[in-house]
Amino acid sequence: MRLKRFLLRYYPPGIILEYEQGGQTKTKSVDLLDLKPETDVDAVLDEISRKEPLITPSRMDQVRTLIKKLQQKLAATDDHAFYLFKVLRAHILPLTNVAFNKSGSMFITGSYDRTCKVWDTASGEELHTLEGHRNVVYAIAFNNPYGDKIATGSFDKTCKLWSSETGKCYHTFRGHTAEIVCTAFNPQSTIVATGSMDTTAKIWDVQTGQEISTLMGHSAEIISLSFNTKGDQVITGSFDHTVTCWDVRSGSRIHTLIGHRGEISSAQFNWDCSLIATGSMDNTCKIWDARTGQCIGTLRGHEDEVLDVAFDYTGQLLATASADSTGRVYNAVTHQCLMKLEGHEGEISKVCFNPQGNKILTASADKSARLWDPQTGKCQQILAGHSDEIFSCAFNYEGNTIITGSKDNTCRIWR
Known part of the structure; x- marks a missing residue:
């Protein structure tokens, strides 16, 4: 060596x-x-x-x-205030999701209009329209960190693999018998996973377009998919109240995380893949030992469904978003609630940390997104202007650009 x-x-x-x-x-x-x-x-x-x-x-x-x-x-201080850079009248029907490539130079939007669009972040110009699906394009993903491929999962039961550089479609993955609602690449960009309302997830080969395996065992739709950083395990969260951890190579089940009393909304590994966090419609979030599959903590406090969860990069902090209009910040190790994020007037559907871990972004049905300080719980900025609920938001890699996607058919770039 x-x-x-x-x-x-x-x-x-x-x-x-x-x-x-x-x-x-x-x-x-x-x-x-x-x-x-x-x-x-x-x-x-x-x-x-x-x-x-x-x-x-x-x-x-x-x-x-x-x-x-x-x-x-x-050590660099971050007192960056975001301003509205551009409003993109992105689609003729509401958006479903937004996502950045690793560097943040491009982002994608999925829509009920059956297309996915690729945008240049710096100019706000549309680069490509990915056409071919026959129903809602619901799940979208870049193959980060490379960013040269895009996967789109649709209510037409197929997933398509595209070139982000040319807009060409490489493969159409067929085999699901119901709507595809989540998709993810492994970090090595060799496989794509899709989760469907048909209760199964499937693993596909990026190179050949062939199905590698079908992950069977859930008894209701799979709505969340996440790979670990090594790419040898994937977790699926389901409306059957459970999360399953799978071995990617063999397609076999490693653990089933049982304990929630409601549908799963979100399931994530932390960076070093020692922990898994799950959010549920039972108003709680749980922390699991990824190695043993044991529940090591239940995070309580929300008065309504937990709709999203996100770790910071250290895996020490966990942010939650809830239908009770609040977010919370928990210590992922002690399971203590450190901060309550109060101010939104509608359910919060999405939450994420910036890459540096010193800002939290929330998207809400009250038509606004907010930026919070995770240390104090104070709202630092309100990103207002959308005319309908915001259901998707993301930071770029540098943490200095935000995109928000709304039911008002527009996407906004904030800098």
Whole structure:
């Protein structure tokens, strides 16, 4: 094994090692999730040299410089106020979802008008219209971090794979017997998973377009799908009140997470894949040990359905969105409620952290999106102007651009 070069990853903080083994170029990451601006660099270097044989003493000065760069980025103050950059009259019917590519240079919108559109973030110009579905395009995803492919899942029971650069359709995945409502790429971009109202999820080969396996076992529709960072496991959340963790290679079930008393709305791994968070219509969120499948905490406090959950990059904080018009911030380890996010006047359907972990974004039926400080729970900014409910929102990788998608048929870019 020979180390070729280092790549820096700002969010979450880490150093990617590119190395050669048996004539092949491979990568592995040194995650520095606990790094702070005041962390002792020598202590971090000692830890890395003990654990990582690829980093020899001669490379230590390089690594020191990279760690200091990461610390500078973490120390940068963020008092950015967002302004409305552009309103995109994106579709002739309401939007269903929005998503950025990794760099944030492009984003996609799905719609009831049966299309998905690809947009240039910097100019707000439409790059491509992906046409071919015969019903609502509901689930959309980029193959991040690469961003050269897009998957679209439709109520027409098919999923299509497209080139984000040319708009060409590579494959149409057929096999589901009901609407496809969620889709995701594994981080390696070799497979796509689709979840359907037919109670199954399917795994597809990106290269060949062939079905690899059908994940069977749920007794109601699957509405949430999420891969772990290694890409060897996928979790499915279902209206049957359970979440199942699957082995991607064999298609077999690893765990079923049983304990919720209502439909699952959202299921997510944290960054290091040690924890899984699930939100449910039973007004609670649960934290599970991803290794054993055991429930290790129930997060209570919401007075209505929990509609979305999101970890920050450290996996220490969890934000929730609820139909009770509030968001909450919990400590994912102690399960304590740290902050209540109050101010919206309608249900909150989406919540996410910015990549830096120092802002929370919520989208609400009250036609506004809000930015919050996770440390204080204070609302920092209200993004107003949509004329109908906002059901989708996202940050770009740098955290300096936001998109919001609304039932008013428009998408707004905020900078």
